[in-house]
Amino acid sequence: MVNTKITIQETTNDTIIKLNSNTILINGGSYEFNNIDEAKNSPLAQQLFYLPFVKKIFVTANFIAIQRFDIVEWKDVQEEVKEQIEAYLNEGNVVVNEEKVSKKEPIEVYAEVTPNPAVMKFGTNKALTQTDVEFKNIDEASESSPLALALFNFPFVKEVFISDNYLSITKYDMVEWNEVYGEVRTFIREYLAEGKTIIKELPKEELVAEGVKAPVQEKLELEGVAAQIVDILDEYIKPAVAGDGGNIAFRAYDEQNKVVSVILQGACSGCPSSTATLKNGIENLLKEMLPNQVNEVVAING
Incomplete structure (x- = not known):
């Protein structure tokens, strides 16, 4: 049973509002639609364009931004839009038909050393997430991120941090990065090139101290x-x-x-x-x- 909650956030542009979701909407990346014809691969965006004041729609992994025409003010219609999106999502409907429009995009992954000798940064030209997520162990990854879960299958991987266009991987001392970074880089590139899921659900809790968990603020x-x-x-x-x-x-x-x-x-x-x-x-x-x-x-x- 999907239980998606949408919260409204104002932006610095008074014609645009962000509608933040507590569940993952799409698998990484983002989509921008300027009219209903461009939104053929997004049933939700098409539905929203039937609202006469909707000018532009931007969809990411965990929020939808909508720009309005000047015929209304957001304070008059934003609750209606929020409820419409919540109802759509809670019925299990698709936000974007990604598999139908995805092309085999060339994926680049590069490895960079960091000031922390235990951590290697793997940057990529593909957007990975709109919200930073960190996994301290395989159990945390199993609930949220198939990519992190797959990386934990490497015996030397201790922790995984995923940000907008890079991953930082912490290793155990059993190996040196110069012995294994090439293998990890190839694995990440192939995983992303195949269009596999990066994050399926945002973690509900975040590790804040050893043995202690607290909700994300x-x-x-x-x-x-x-x-x-x-x-x-x-x-x-x-x-x-x-x-x-x-x-x-x-x-x-x-x-x-x-x-x-x-x-x-x-x-x-x-x-x-x-x-x-x-x-x-x-x-x-x-x-x-x-x-x-x-x-x-x-x-x-x-």
């Missing part, structure tokens, strides 16, 4: 200083650490003690230089951009 729920912190991390920090195959995710802000808690993912997790990155990079930046609001940044999993 949605950015939509944040406000005030916490929301400002997330915006700074997204704009200034994440692009830099992503280049090294890592990610730093916001977890919480203690307003009383002015302490920011983050989670280290991918190459950042267990990296020898992560402490310096936290203190000299993130902490100093937040103190500078949010005067008197941040005393310390701590990683609750490292």
Whole structure:
């Protein structure tokens, strides 16, 4: 039984709203439709185009963005659109007929060393996910990601982190990366070229400390200083650490003690230089951009 929930998110463009889904809509990548003729492979988009105010539709793995014509305001119609999409999805209907339109696309996968000697970054020219996901073991992967599950079949794979267009893989010490990275790179390229499922369901929980799990905190729920912190991390920090195959995710802000808690993912997790990155990079930046609001940044999993 599908139980999809849609939440409405405003954007900086008042003609566009995002409708976020708690379930996976398509298998990676994205689709843009400018009219009903372009949407032949998407029954949902075709249905939405029958609404006279719908101008453009953008579909990703976990949200649908819709641009409207000026004949209405979103506040007058957004609930109707949300309910229509929820009903469509909960009936088990297809969002995009990907298998009918997919072409054998040339897949490129390249391997990059990271500051963490245990982690190798595998970049690709294919979009993998709209939401960062991390798997600490094969059990976590078995519920959510067929690609991560397949990678755990390599005996040396310890952890898998999947971001928008790259994977960071953490290995056990039984091998050196120069002995195995070629095999892993070939496997990933062939897997993606065959169009296999990357992520079938977003994890409902995220590891935040050894033996402890907590729900992912949605950015939509944040406000005030916490929301400002997330915006700074997204704009200034994440692009830099992503280049090294890592990610730093916001977890919480203690307003009383002015302490920011983050989670280290991918190459950042267990990296020898992560402490310096936290203190000299993130902490100093937040103190500078949010005067008197941040005393310390701590990683609750490292």
